[in-house]
Amino acid sequence: MKQSATFIPTLRETPADAEVRSHQLLLRAGFIRQNTSGIYSFLPLGKRVLDKVEKIIREEMENADSVEVFLPAMQQAELWQETGRWYSYGEELMRLKDRNGREFALGATHEEVITDLLRDEIKSYKKLPLNLYQIQSKFRDEKRPRFGLLRGREFLMKDAYSFHATTESLDETYDVMMQAYKNIFSRLGLDFRMVIADSGAIGGKDNHEFMVLSEIGEDTIAYSDKSSYAANIEMAQVNVDYKIPTEAAEELEKVATPDQKTITQVAEFLGTDAEHCIKTLIFKADEEFIVVLSRGDHEINDVKVKHAADAKLVEMATPEEVKQLIGCEIGSIGPVALPEDIRVFADNALQTIVNGIAGANEEGQHYKNVTPGHDFQVEKYADLRFIKEGDPSPDGEGTIKFAEGIEVGHIFKLGTRYSEDMKATILNDQGRAVPYIMGCYGIGVSRVVAAVAEQFNDENGFTWPQVVAPYDIHLVPISVKDDVQRETAEEIYKLLKSNGFEVLIDDRNERAGVKFTDADLIGLPVRITVGKKAAEGILEVKIRNTGEMFEWKKEELLQNLQ
Ligand code: ATP
Ligand code: MG
Ligand code: MG
Ligand code: MG
16 A cells, blocks of 8 residues: 555644553554544554454454354344343443434444344254354443543444353353453453453353453453462452341341441442432332442443333432332431342442441451451352452462453353343243343454554554554655665565565655654554665665564565565
8 A cells, every 4th residue: 555545644742632552652643533532433554453353353253153243233222121221221321212202222232132133033942052243333421431442432342142042052152252262362462361250149250351461451450370360350349149148137237327327438438429329220120129239430231130121210219219119218228238128239339338337447357357246148259349469369379469451352151131031032952932041252342452552562653463563564665756766665565565465655755754753653563664775676674563673685575574
């Protein structure tokens, strides 16, 4: 490609609002442009990196027997209502109405749509397993879109969904997909770690994230320095399905003063404001109450809400409404969790409620120890919030270290979470109608571009690994007005292209300094300079990531590039 014919608007200055390296450089090197907050255009170079990331993902998906489809981004509200997520997903879900007032969501994820598709088509266990994927724009109205492509409001995701008749079959596919993910991130050259994403109700072995290690990562990983144990601290507390035992609850009722139960205290503990804590979604289904507490800045899409579809929802419940519904004071959050028939599903909140009630402090005292005699049976609950660096770890090997990570992938055993609500059943080998067993597998494709960008750069610009570099070679004739240089460059350009190299030729009439600065910024793996020595058939070659320089004869070029 001729540089004069493409569109690479490089910038000399670092844009003021770009905080992290990948964002700064993607803007400066002319790979992306921001349209509005969290929404980006990919320019030609950015698109080529994206395509290469997608190619690797597609190859590994096909190897894992996952087949590509393309699902609608615009999704009718009814599907999301069937699973209850229309209510529980919160403000992150972009909603809109058509001209007739019918409600829609812009796909934040596609479990509903794909379950709906298959429930009408697949009726027999003989057609399973089936594993489908797509690469498509997702829409999430993130509270804090930031760091460029790392947290967008419109972004590209590869999402796969697998369907099974048995849990053994899901286990098998899950393992295959886990390996595919390892292959993808290894091929991309990323320094990553697979971590347990959840050790609550769903069980750690069924839910993993892939974290690119980076100090700008928004997740904190606790890992063992001796074993392969690694878990996401935040996620370790998500999806906790925990019921306070009656005796403990009664005891608690006696010891906890009203003061210890105030919502403000809980809010303080969470480091958020009380309003977010009160943003408590309360479902009443039959005689059972389900309380979903959201910290407010964490979506609660994964919360399993029983009977959510026919539940009565009170969003942003006022203390009065809560009192009416459950017959106890709010302002004291404690009693909400106390009666036997009330179940608490919480992200960070459960730990907090219990701590709030029992009076644990932020120094990390475990509530088990705070109020002697009160054991809340928390075996299932990995209490990572209070883990400190240097602690022994959870699997008995080594000590805990912390690292920051960027979540680039997430695989999850969904079980029958969606198929039950959506009545998506197959006839099993005994002729009985049973819900599909499902898995889902996501990769943030555009986030991966930024993660690679974050890991591969130096003070002058990108140092793209060859597998994702927009071109293999930057061919730079120093003076396009010089006949020998121009003709040599054209000759080399043809030679390289006919030998399968992707080449960007800087045919602009610019000063050498400008060309070199841009070449370093863009960061193609190899730069070939055609300068004065072209007359003697000599080319100057620079390897971008090591800075090594060579003088090669024209005839040696192909051989040396191998
Ligand atoms: P996060 O914790 O960063 O908000 P998530 O857990 O909400 O991510 P998932 O629902 O697991 O995201 O989606 C699958 C993948 O999509 C994530 O692992 C991540 O790589 C990517 N992703 C999620 N949100 C965004 C976003 N706002 N911008 C870019 N990529 C995203
Ligand atoms: Mg999210
Ligand atoms: Mg996450
Ligand atoms: Mg996730």
